Amino acid sequence: MQCEICGREIHGRGHTIVVEGSEMTVCSLCKDYGEEKSTVVQHGVVKVVKKEKKVKPIEFTEELVENYNEIIRRERERRGWSQEELAKKIQEKASLIRKIENKEITPEPEVVEKLERILEVKLREKVEEVKVQGRKIENLTLGDVVIIRKKKK
Ligand SMILES: [Zn+2]
The missing domain is CATH 1.10.260.40 (lambda repressor-like DNA-binding domains)
Incomplete structure (x- = not known):
């Protein structure tokens, strides 16, 4: 992992900070450029900010x-x-x-x-979108699409 500010290789856990509203993972030398996000102090209690859940591999989209x-x-x-x-x-x-x-x-x-x-x-129906390693499958032949796209019951 590299520091998003200076580009240096981060050893250890790194620091997640908020710079002008966007999250960045930076090294210990750059963490003072923004507000650290990993822990939020509120009324003297330290709360750990949960990470966002990973996107599920299968999504549903509406299609004609x-x-x-x-x-x-x-x-x-x-x-x-x-x-x-x-x-x-x-x-x-x-x-x-x-x-x-x-x-x-x-x-x-x-x-x-x-x-x-x-x-x-x-006029629309829900179809499963199969993703492989977070990427949508593209450029498939029509036959392939029919096999991987199942109608939602
Ligand atoms: Zn840095």
């Missing part, structure tokens, strides 16, 4: 369902609305609705939310 465009079209037509009418209701352009229904574009989260509200449907 595969057939979101079909759901939007179906629900819109069920209500007898034209693309223009639906667009007006969510204060967007009709061309945007057309592109979404044709899957030409992926709608912005705000647009998805408005569509979910007005059509009373769920």
